[in-house]
Amino acid sequence: MPHEDYLNATYGIRSWLLTTDHKRIALLYLGSVTVFFFIGGIFATMIRIHLLTPTGALVTPETYNKLFTMHGVAMIFFFLIPSIPAVLGNFLIPLMIGAKDLAFPKINLLSWYIYIVGGCFVLYSFGTGGLDTGWTFYTPLSSVYSNSAVTPAVIGIFINGFSSILTGLNFIVTIHTMRAPGMTWFRLPLFVWAHYATSLVMILGTPVVAITLLLAGLERMFHLGFFNPALGGDPILFQHLFWFYSHPAVYIMILPAMGVISEIIPTFARKPIFGYSFIAGSSIAIAVIGFLVWAHHMFVTGESTYAALTFSFLSYLVAIPSAVKVFNWTSTLYKGSISWDTPMLYAFGFIGLFLIGGLTGLFLACLGLDIHIHDTYFVVAHFHYIMVGGAVMGYVGGIHFWWPKITGRLYSETLSRIAAVTLFVGFNLTFFPQFILGYLGMPRRYHTYPPEFQVLNVLSTAGASILALGYLLPMLYLTWSMRYGKVAGQNPWPATGLEWKTDSPPPTENFHVTPEVTWEPYDFLNRPDLGLAAGSPLPAPAHGDD
Amino acid sequence: MQSQLPIYPEQASNFAPNVDSLMLFITAICLFFAVAVTVAIVIFFFKFHRKAPNDVGVPIHGDSRLEAAWMIIPLILAMAMFSWGAVVYVDYRNAPRDTLDVYVIGKQWMWKAQQPNGLKEINELHVPVNRNVRLILASEDVIHDFFVPAFRVKMDVVPGHYNTMWFRPTKPGRYHFFCSQYCGTNHALMGGWVTVMEPSDYAAWLSGSSGGSTNPLVAGEKLFAEKACITCHVPDGSGRSPSLNGLYGAKVLLADGSTVTADESYIRESILQPNAKIVAGYPPLMPTFQGQLTEEQILALTAYIKSLQSLPVPAKGSGIAAPTGNK
Numbered sequence: 001m002p003h004e005d006y007l008n009a010t011y012g013i014r015s016w017l018l019t020t021d022h023k024r025i026a027l028l029y030l031g032s033v034t035v036f037f038f039i040g041g042i043f044a045t046m047i048r049i050h051l052l053t054p055t056g057a058l059v060t061p062e063t064y065n066k067l068f069t070m071h072g073v074a075m076i077f078f079f080l081i082p083s084i085p086a087v088l089g090n091f092l093i094p095l096m097i098g099a100k101d102l103a104f105p106k107i108n109l110l111s112w113y114i115y116i117v118g119g120c121f122v123l124y125s126f127g128t129g130g131l132d133t134g135w136t137f138y139t140p141l142s143s144v145y146s147n148s149a150v151t152p153a154v155i156g157i158f159i160n161g162f163s164s165i166l167t168g169l170n171f172i173v174t175i176h177t178m179r180a181p182g183m184t185w186f187r188l189p190l191f192v193w194a195h196y197a198t199s200l201v202m203i204l205g206t207p208v209v210a211i212t213l214l215l216a217g218l219e220r221m222f223h224l225g226f227f228n229p230a231l232g233g234d235p236i237l238f239q240h241l242f243w244f245y246s247h248p249a250v251y252i253m254i255l256p257a258m259g260v261i262s263e264i265i266p267t268f269a270r271k272p273i274f275g276y277s278f279i280a281g282s283s284i285a286i287a288v289i290g291f292l293v294w295a296h297h298m299f300v301t302g303e304s305t306y307a308a309l310t311f312s313f314l315s316y317l318v319a320i321p322s323a324v325k326v327f328n329w330t331s332t333l334y335k336g337s338i339s340w341d342t343p344m345l346y347a348f349g350f351i352g353l354f355l356i357g358g359l360t361g362l363f364l365a366c367l368g369l370d371i372h373i374h375d376t377y378f379v380v381a382h383f384h385y386i387m388v389g390g391a392v393m394g395y396v397g398g399i400h401f402w403w404p405k406i407t408g409r410l411y412s413e414t415l416s417r418i419a420a421v422t423l424f425v426g427f428n429l430t431f432f433p434q435f436i437l438g439y440l441g442m443p444r445r446y447h448t449y450p451p452e453f454q455v456l457n458v459l460s461t462a463g464a465s466i467l468a469l470g471y472l473l474p475m476l477y478l479t480w481s482m483r484y485g486k487v488a489g490q491n492p493w494p495a496t497g498l499e500w501k502t503d504s505p506p507p508t509e510n511f512h513v514t515p516e517v518t519w520e521p522y523d524f525l526n527r528p529d530l531g532l533a534a535g536s537p538l539p540a541p542a543h544g545d546d
Numbered sequence: 547m548q549s550q551l552p553i554y555p556e557q558a559s560n561f562a563p564n565v566d567s568l569m570l571f572i573t574a575i576c577l578f579f580a581v582a583v584t585v586a587i588v589i590f591f592f593k594f595h596r597k598a599p600n601d602v603g604v605p606i607h608g609d610s611r612l613e614a615a616w617m618i619i620p621l622i623l624a625m626a627m628f629s630w631g632a633v634v635y636v637d638y639r640n641a642p643r644d645t646l647d648v649y650v651i652g653k654q655w656m657w658k659a660q661q662p663n664g665l666k667e668i669n670e671l672h673v674p675v676n677r678n679v680r681l682i683l684a685s686e687d688v689i690h691d692f693f694v695p696a697f698r699v700k701m702d703v704v705p706g707h708y709n710t711m712w713f714r715p716t717k718p719g720r721y722h723f724f725c726s727q728y729c730g731t732n733h734a735l736m737g738g739w740v741t742v743m744e745p746s747d748y749a750a751w752l753s754g755s756s757g758g759s760t761n762p763l764v765a766g767e768k769l770f771a772e773k774a775c776i777t778c779h780v781p782d783g784s785g786r787s788p789s790l791n792g793l794y795g796a797k798v799l800l801a802d803g804s805t806v807t808a809d810e811s812y813i814r815e816s817i818l819q820p821n822a823k824i825v826a827g828y829p830p831l832m833p834t835f836q837g838q839l840t841e842e843q844i845l846a847l848t849a850y851i852k853s854l855q856s857l858p859v860p861a862k863g864s865g866i867a868a869p870t871g872n873k
Contacts, residue, residue: 062731134728140705141688141730145654229706230837232819235689236704269594271603278613300691301702302709305639309632316624320617323579327616328608330583333590336603340595348587355583359576366572366627368634372565372698375691375726439569441555441695443726446734450722524602532602 005408005505020105021508026091027406028112033079033087036119039126040074041471043067048430048464054451064447065132066148072135074126077157078119080387081249083395084256085202086111086167089195091406093171095499095506096189098180098515103173107166114163121156125149134445136246139227139238143219154217161210164252168202171195180498182517186280189497189521190273193280194259197287201248201255204291209245212238236301243294251290253387254354255283257394258325261347264401265329266522267495268344269336270532273522275328282321289318299370308367315365322358326351341493342416346397349424353389357382360435378438381431389427396423396474403478404492408504409485415477423470429463494530496522501529558721558742559697560714564634566698571630575623638699641712645680648673649762649845652683652690652703652725655732660845663752664761669738671723673715674748680712682810684841691727694740702727708811715742766850769843778831781854783863787832788825792859792866794852799826799867813848825865 006023016024047067050058059067090108094101102108125131129149133142142150175188175196215226216238225231227238266273273279295303295311329351338344360382363369373379397420404410433456438444442453449457491500496519502511524532557563594603648671649660659667673679683692683703692711693700696719701711725736743751770776778787794813797805801824806812815822817839820832839847859866 061734065728065731065733132730138689138728141728145688145730232836234706236707269603270596270601272605272607274606275608275613278608299635300700302704302707305636308635308639312631312635313628316628317621319624320621323620324613324617326583327612330586330590331606331612333587333594335606336590336594337596337601338591338594338603340591348591351587352584355580359580362576362624362627363569363572366568366631368565368568368631368638369572370631371561371635371638371700372695374700375693436553439554440552441693441722441724443693443724443734445728448734523605525605532600 003503004507005503006508007408007505009508018109020101020109022090022094022102022105022108023406023506023508025108025112026087029082029086029090029115032112032116032119033083036074036078037083039123040071040079041468043071043074045464045468047071048461050447051449051457052461054449054454056448059447061447062132063130065134065445066130068445069131069134070126073122073131073153073157075387076135076249076253077160078115078122080253080391081164082115082167083253084260084391084398085171085195085198085252086115086163088191088260088395088398088402089171089198089256090167092402092499093174093192093195094178095405095502095510096192096497097175097178097183098498098511098517099174099178100509100511102170103178104170108170111163111166111170114166115160118156118158118160118163121152121159123156125151125153125156128152136242137213137216137238138242139216139219139233139235140229143216143226143238144228144230150220151217154213154220158210158213158217161206164202164206168199168206171199172203175199180515180517183498184517186277187517187519187521188280189259190262190276190279190283191256191259194255194262194283197283198252198255198259200284200287201252201290205245205248205252208241209249212241212245215241236298236303239298239301240295243297244291247294247297248287248290250383250386251286253391254394255286257350257391257398258283260394260398260401261329261350262325263495263497264343264347264397265332267401267493268339268341268347269333270339270524271332271336271522272520272524273328274331274334275324276521278324279328282324285321286318289314289321293318296365296370299367300374312365312367316362319358319362319365322354326355326358340417342411342413342420343397343401345417345420346393346400349420350390350393350397352424353385353393353427357385357389360385372441373438375443376438377434377442377444380444381434381438384431384434389431393423393427399474399478401493402499403481404488405499405504405506407482407485408488409481410488410492411481411485412477415473419470419473419477422466422473426463426466426468426470430460430467431463433457433459433463491530494532496524496527496530555695556717556719556721557696557698558715558717558719559694559699560716561634561638562696562698562716564637564698568630568634572627575627579620638712641680641710642678645678645712646674647680647682649849650681650683650692650703651686651841651845652692652729652736653686654688654730655725655736657692657723657725657736657738658842660762660842661752664764665752671738671740672748672751673740673742674745675715675718675742677745678712678714680710682845683709683711684845686841688729689727690725690729690736692723693726694721694723696721697740700726708814710810715740718742718744762846762849763853765843766846766848766853769839769847770850773835773839773847775847780863781857781860783860785863787828788865789860789863790851790854791857791864792855793864794855796859797867798823798865800824801826801828805867810848810852813851814844817844817847828865 131153132148218224225233227233293315296315437456651658659671685703685705690703697713721740778785783789818836
């Protein structure tokens with residue numbers, strides 16, 4: 001090896017399990033969230049195979065209910081919420097702001113251990129009878145009636161919450177106190193702004209869901225009457241508390257992905273992002289307004305008409321900052337120098353799918369329409385467009401963008417483009433038919449359905465098999481590239497962020513000399529060090545295999 | 547399913563055309579934005595494709611007029627969607643006065659319905675066409691949801707609460723209803739059929755198959771005596787508790803000075819948790835009946851108490867607020 005980096009600085013299992021290096025912790029998270037993604041993915045596959053026929057092709061009703069519950073719990077709490085922040089955020093935030101590490105490196109490691117302990121409880125629940133409450137744990141089904149392993153799952157999610165809280169705290173303190181000289185707030189990469197907003201939601205919202213699940217657990221174990229009407233409780237109270245966190249949690253999943261897209265687009269269009277301060281501000285606006293829309297999940301619970309009107313109105317307001325982002329990203333492309341490299345394909349895919357996901361949110365926020373489409377497949381399609389089409393596309397796109405920095409290697413550009421297109425096609429084929437299914441009236445969480453819904457279900461299952469292929473492909477070529485990929489160099493794309501001004505992979509201390517920032521974000525013109533036409537006559541660096 | 551794929555279910559209630567128009571309206575707006583953005587991206591994708599490896603883009607940092615435009619225009623359109631949706635919803639949440647009331651009870655994993663004359667059905671619901679029908683929904687265990695896609699309406703069925711929903715069927719026929727709130731193992735089997743009938747057929751059906759069922763009024767009157775309600779709630783107002791004559795739909799003055807409208811939820815709550823709302827001027831004597839009555843018994847008692855609406859209110863001894871009272 002020509003130089004010492006964070007990967008080869010020390011060796012042995014102890015050097016990983018006791019590391020306080022944010023980059024190594026990011027890789028620990030990368031491995032563990034991938035495991036949960038696989039577990040959740042296997043459940044999803046079984047769900048789609050089961051729904052091939054109206055009577056259910058594969059499993060008993062009880063098992064089916066467990067499959068969709070465990071799919072949701074694994075994917076939401078143990079993959080989507082930690083994915084971008086704990087993997088990419090952990091790796092990149094110190095690099096992007098020119099710091100040596102996060103503010104509290106030991107707490108960062110503690111976060112990962114808490115995540116693992118919480119994950120073990122949940123896996124124990126899955127392995128000892130499973131869980132059939134739905135990932136929403138609605139009472140009194142979860143707290144009284146379910147015969148499945150609810151208690152260990154609730155304890156696991158409760159514990160895992162602290163991992164989120166500590167990560168959020170670590171990011172906020174780091175961003176406030178550890179920026180390099182010259183890295184002012186408005187020179188921060190938008191990825192950092194998005195993570196700042198996400199961290200706010202994490203530390204303000206997570207305690208509420210932790211307490212809510214604790215109350216449900218206490219009701220189940222000790223028959224304390226919080227939500228069970230037979231004991232004087234109110235089941236609707238649970239929903240208010242649960243969604244107070246779980247709606248903002250959607251923004252924990254999507255805001256970091258928006259941050260990734262805001263990095264990819266200017267890099268591959270080679271121009272400053274359009275409306276920097278509007279994109280940064282809209283992240284904060286989404287985080288704040290996102291806390292005020294939770295009861296739109298409850299329009300048909302019998303909540304007061306005035307509450308419903310208020311929450312519908314606020315839900316429409318939160319659509320505006322999301323729209324602002326999409327318009328700004330699109331405008332950034334105008335008069336750009338657009339490359340068709342893989343990360344950019346993911347960014348285009350993200351915009352398209354997030355657009356559909358976001359726009360269909362307008363249908364659900366509409367009171368008169370929600371009384372028909374609430375709790376149908378329309379909702380399932382909508383949130384998969386946001387969470388898979390949005391958050392996962394952002395995550396996979398981000399992995400491709402920063403892979404050369406993380407591993408020091410380039411992957412096959414041909415294979416990765418094929419994978420990106422496969423994912424996009426497979427995703428749409430899987431989930432678009434579900435919008436129609438929902439409007440036709442097929443309720444969600446059904447292990448069997450009337451025969452008139454079969455055609456659309458078969459289409460959806462066909463799409464899911466393409467989608468699965470699209471996820472397997474990157475696993476293969478990315479793993480392959482770690483050993484056989486071309487050496488990437490410091491800045492292969494090239495991009496403007498500080499993380500690209502250090503070695504790939506970076507040294508343990510990130511920068512040999514503390515960098516000083518003298519340029520504006522995403523400025524390609526006044527950066528002769530990038531070796532581009534407008535800067536200097538140097539040739540562009542080595543660039544994939546295209 | 548064989549030849550053509552429908553994109554919306556049959557329209558069979560007063561709400562269906564409104565909800566479908568709303569759907570078309572929002573779809574049109576969203577389609578416009580989706581197409582506009584997609585077309586822009588595709589054009590930029592090809593037109594501004596990098597020509598030489600070292601090319602950079604033209605540095606454009608933003609435009610505050612554009613930013614304002616794409617905040618204000620979507621906001622106006624969003625408010626239009628909100629307003630139209632609100633109108634439909636407020637209509638749905640406020641049933642007209644002249645409804646045919648049917649009690650529906652959900653339990654794991656079946657639906658029981660009871661017609662006004664006491665006729666009971668399981669996983670079936672018969673209603674007359676062109677008549678406003680109100681469902682009073684109760685659950686015996688977990689949360690369920692009564693959903694009729696052809697009517698475009700649903701409502702959660704929540705244990706411990708009465709929820710109501712209403713619709714006016716506009717087309718005779720048989721339509722699926724589903725449970726759409728996940729409720730455990732056989733959630734997907736908890737459905738049935740709504741049969742919308744011509745009024746004459748409905749009347750014939752009601753009288754033809756009512757043998758063996760007990761009218762809820764009769765059952766309620768019997769319970770009212772059996773559970774000794776009558777010993778305190780004396781009709782002429784001379785008992786230790788207020789007379790229930792004329793109670794339903796009236797405003798009741800409470801001990802804390804507030805008033806409450808005596809609807810089904812209030813009556814239910816007063817049976818199960820008598821101390822939740824104390825009528826002004828009366829001591830909190832009544833024991834709770836929580837856990838001692840089935841949902842069907844509560845419905846029967848409620849139906850009986852509602853039937854006392856037409857009886858004369860005694861001058862003294864009722865909890866009903868004077869029409870000129872506060873509020």
